[in-house]
Amino acid sequence: MADYKGVLICGDVVEGKLAAITGELLGCGRKLADTLGEELSAVLVGSGVKGLAQEAIAQGADKVYVVDDPLLQNYQPDVYVAAVEKAVKQVMPKILLMGQTSVGRDLAPRLAFRLDTVLSMDCVDLDIDPDSKLLLQTRPVYGGNARAIFTTDRMPQMATVRSKAMSALEPDASRQGEVIEVPAEIDESVVRVRFVEKVKEEVAGVKLEDAPVVVSGGRGMGGPEGFQQLEELARLFKGAVGSTRPAVDNGWVPSTTQVGLTGKIVTPDLYIAVALSGSSQHMAGCSGAKTIVAINKDPEANIFREAGFGIVGDWKQALPAFKEKVKELLAG
Amino acid sequence: MDFIVCVKQVPDPEAPPASFKVDPAANKVVPPPGVPPVISTFDEIAVEAALRLKDAHGGKITVLSLGNNLVRDVVKKPLAMGADELVLLEDPAYEDGDSWSTAYALSMAIKKIGAYDIIFCGRQAADWDAGQVGVGIAELLGIPTVTLAKKVETSDGKVRVERVVADGYEVVEIPTPCLITVTNELGEPRYAPLKGIMKAAKIQPTIWKPGDIGVDTAQVGAAGRRAKLVKLFQPVKEGKCEIIEGENVADAAVNLAKRLREAKVI
Numbered sequence: 001m002a003d004y005k006g007v008l009i010c011g012d013v014v015e016g017k018l019a020a021i022t023g024e025l026l027g028c029g030r031k032l033a034d035t036l037g038e039e040l041s042a043v044l045v046g047s048g049v050k051g052l053a054q055e056a057i058a059q060g061a062d063k064v065y066v067v068d069d070p071l072l073q074n075y076q077p078d079v080y081v082a083a084v085e086k087a088v089k090q091v092m093p094k095i096l097l098m099g100q101t102s103v104g105r106d107l108a109p110r111l112a113f114r115l116d117t118v119l120s121m122d123c124v125d126l127d128i129d130p131d132s133k134l135l136l137q138t139r140p141v142y143g144g145n146a147r148a149i150f151t152t153d154r155m156p157q158m159a160t161v162r163s164k165a166m167s168a169l170e171p172d173a174s175r176q177g178e179v180i181e182v183p184a185e186i187d188e189s190v191v192r193v194r195f196v197e198k199v200k201e202e203v204a205g206v207k208l209e210d211a212p213v214v215v216s217g218g219r220g221m222g223g224p225e226g227f228q229q230l231e232e233l234a235r236l237f238k239g240a241v242g243s244t245r246p247a248v249d250n251g252w253v254p255s256t257t258q259v260g261l262t263g264k265i266v267t268p269d270l271y272i273a274v275a276l277s278g279s280s281q282h283m284a285g286c287s288g289a290k291t292i293v294a295i296n297k298d299p300e301a302n303i304f305r306e307a308g309f310g311i312v313g314d315w316k317q318a319l320p321a322f323k324e325k326v327k328e329l330l331a332g
Numbered sequence: 333m334d335f336i337v338c339v340k341q342v343p344d345p346e347a348p349p350a351s352f353k354v355d356p357a358a359n360k361v362v363p364p365p366g367v368p369p370v371i372s373t374f375d376e377i378a379v380e381a382a383l384r385l386k387d388a389h390g391g392k393i394t395v396l397s398l399g400n401n402l403v404r405d406v407v408k409k410p411l412a413m414g415a416d417e418l419v420l421l422e423d424p425a426y427e428d429g430d431s432w433s434t435a436y437a438l439s440m441a442i443k444k445i446g447a448y449d450i451i452f453c454g455r456q457a458a459d460w461d462a463g464q465v466g467v468g469i470a471e472l473l474g475i476p477t478v479t480l481a482k483k484v485e486t487s488d489g490k491v492r493v494e495r496v497v498a499d500g501y502e503v504v505e506i507p508t509p510c511l512i513t514v515t516n517e518l519g520e521p522r523y524a525p526l527k528g529i530m531k532a533a534k535i536q537p538t539i540w541k542p543g544d545i546g547v548d549t550a551q552v553g554a555a556g557r558r559a560k561l562v563k564l565f566q567p568v569k570e571g572k573c574e575i576i577e578g579e580n581v582a583d584a585a586v587n588l589a590k591r592l593r594e595a596k597v598i
C-alpha cells in the first residue's frame with residue numbers, strides 16, 4: 001500500500017472539450033486528496049487533448065498526464081484501456097476516479113479487471129474513512145431503492161461517479177501545475193473492437209441534461225401523439241422532453257430522451273412527471289430536481305411520494321388547461 | 333453458431349417501491365412476501381439477442397446462472413423462450429459474491445463449457461446494478477467485448493454491433509469469440525409459448541459445484557469478495573406531496589399552475 005499515493009481522475013473529453021463531469025471529478029478528487037494530504041492528478045486521453053491540460057489544472061489538478069495519440073480519436077476500448085492502464089501504472093494512485101459516462105461505464109470495469117482490483121460504479125458520494133483512510137464508496141443499488149457503502153483494500157480503489165453528484169471548483173486560471181506527456185506506444189494491432197461510425201440521434205432544441213425545465217411522459221401517454229403535447233409544454237418553458245423506459249421501448253420517443261438509472265441524469269429546477277408511476281429506476285435520474293410536479297390518474301402511484309405538487313387525474317384533461325394557464329402566467 | 337447467455341435470478345425490480353425493505357442488522361434486502369423472483373430484465377433481453385441470431389443462423393444456446401436456491405420455473409424461462417441447455421452454478425458457496433468473485437466463477441464455468449462464438453450478458457443486474465460482470469468475464473477469458481448493444485448482426489465471422497451512447501449510437505465490429513452486453517433498446521424479449529414451457533419442463537439442468545469448475549470455495553461468493561459491504565440503507569424521503577384540487581381535472585390543472593407561480597416555481 002505504501003507504493004500507492006494520491007488521487008487520479010480520468011477526464012472525459014467530448015468533442016474536443018473537457019466535459020462537465022471532468023470538473024466534477026476534479027472537485028471531488030481535490031477534496032479527497034486534501035483529506036489525505038496527497039496530490040491530485042488527472043489523466044486526459046484522446047487525440048489533440050494536450051491543450052486541455054491547463055484547464056484541468058485551473059479546476060484543481062496538481063499534475064496532468066496526457067496521452068495524446070491519433071489512434072485515440074474515437075473511443076475504441078482496447079486502445080483506451082491500454083493507454084489509461086499505462087498512465088495509472090506510472091502514477092500508482094491510491095484512488096482512481098472516472099465518470100459514469102458512455103466512456104467511463106465501459107472503460108472502468110475493463111481497467112479494474114486488468115489492474116486486478118475492484119470498482120464501485122455510479123457513486124453518488126465519496127469520502128475518506130477517518131480510521132482506515134480507505135475510500136468510502138456510496139452508490140445506489142436495487143434500482144435506487146437502497147444505497148450501499150463499500151470499501152476495499154485492493155489498490156487502486158476505483159469508482160465511477162454519477163454526473164451532477166459532485167460539484168466542480170470555480171476555475172482559477174492562476175493555479176500552477178505540471179503537465180506530463182505519456183507516450184501511448186500503441187498500434188492498430190491491439191484494436192479488437194473496431195469503431196466504424198457514430199450516429200447522432202439527439203433531438204433538436206435544448207439539451208435534456210442542461211434544460212432548466214424537463215417535462216417527462218410515461219407509459220400512460222399511450223402513444224407518440226401525447227408526447228407532442230409535452231413538447232409544446234416544454235417549449236413554453238424553453239425546456240426539454242424526457243421519458244420513461246416503456247415510452248422508449250414502445251418507440252414513441254428516441255432512447256436519448258430516457259431519464260433514469262439506465263438513461264440520463266437530470267437536475268432541472270422543475271420536473272413535470274406526466275403519466276409515469278415514479279419507479280425507483282426512473283427517479284434515479286430525476287430525484288435531484290428542485291421541484292417535482294406529478295400528473296397521474298392513480299392517487300396511489302409512487303410518484304406522489306416523490307413529488308412536491310400534484311394533481312390526480314387524466315393527463316388528457318389536465319394538460320391543455322395547464323398549458324393555457326402556464327402560457328398566460330409566463331406572458332403576464 | 334454457439335451461444336452462452338448468463339442470467340441472474342433477482343427479486344422482482346418492478347415490485348412497488350413501497351414494498352422494498354432492508355434489514356439493517358443483516359445488511360440485506362428482505363424480499364417482499366408473495367412476490368416471486370424473476371430473471372433480471374436485461375438478462376432476459378440477452379436471451380432474446382441470442383435467440384435472434386439462432387433464428388437467423390441456427391446453433392445452440394446454453395444458459396448459465398449462478399446463485400443458490402434458484403427457483404426452477406424462473407431459471408428455466410430462457411429454455412421456454414427457446415434456449416437449449418441450462419447450467420446452474422448452484423451452491424451456498426456462490427452466495428453473496430461481488431462482481432469479481434461472480435465473474436471469476438462464471439468465467440471458469442465457461443471454460444468448462446468449452447466452445448462458443450458469442451457470450452451474451454445483460455448490461456447490469458436489477459439488484460446490485462453493478463454493471464461489471466459481463467466485462468469482467470471477457471477480461472478474465474481474454475476475449476474482446478462490447479457493452480450496451482442494441483443491435484447485433486453477424487456475417488463472415490465478424491459481428492457488427494450498434495452500441496448505445498448518450499447522444500445516439502456507435503457502430504463497431506468485433507471478431508468472435510466475444511462477449512456482448514445488451515441494453516433494453518435491443519427490444520422486448522419474446523414470450524415463452526406453451527410448447528416451450530412444456531419442453532423446458534423436461535430439460536434437466538446441469539449443476540456444477542465449485543469443485544466441478546475447478547475453483548476453490550475461498551475464491552467464490554462471499555468468501556471471494558474484494559469489495560466489502562459496510563452498510564446497506566434506505567435513503568429517507570420527505571414524501572409530502574401537496575395535492576391540488578379543483579372542480580374537475582382541468583380546473584385542478586389551472587389551480588396547479590397558479591400554485592406553482594405562487595410558490596415561485598414558475
Ligand SMILES: Cc1cc2nc3c(=O)[nH]c(=O)nc-3n(C[C@H](O)[C@H](O)[C@H](O)COP(=O)(O)OP(=O)(O)OC[C@H]3O[C@@H](n4cnc5c(N)ncnc54)[C@H](O)[C@@H]3O)c2cc1C
Pocket residue numbers: 143217218219220221243244245246247258259260261262263264274275276277278279280281282285295296297298301313314315316345346373456457458
Ligand atoms: C435495471 C433496471 C433499469 C431501469 N432503468 C430505467 C430508466 O433508466 N428509466 C426508466 O424510466 N425506467 C427504467 N426501468 C424501468 C422501471 O422499472 C419502470 O418499469 C418504468 O420506469 C415504468 O415506466 P412508467 O412509469 O412510464 O410506466 P408505469 O409504471 O406503467 O406507469 C404508468 C403510469 O401512468 C399512469 N397513467 C396511465 N394512464 C394515465 C392517464 N391517462 N392520465 C394520467 N396518468 C395515467 C398510471 O397511473 C401509472 O402510474 C428500469 C428497470 C430495471 C429493472
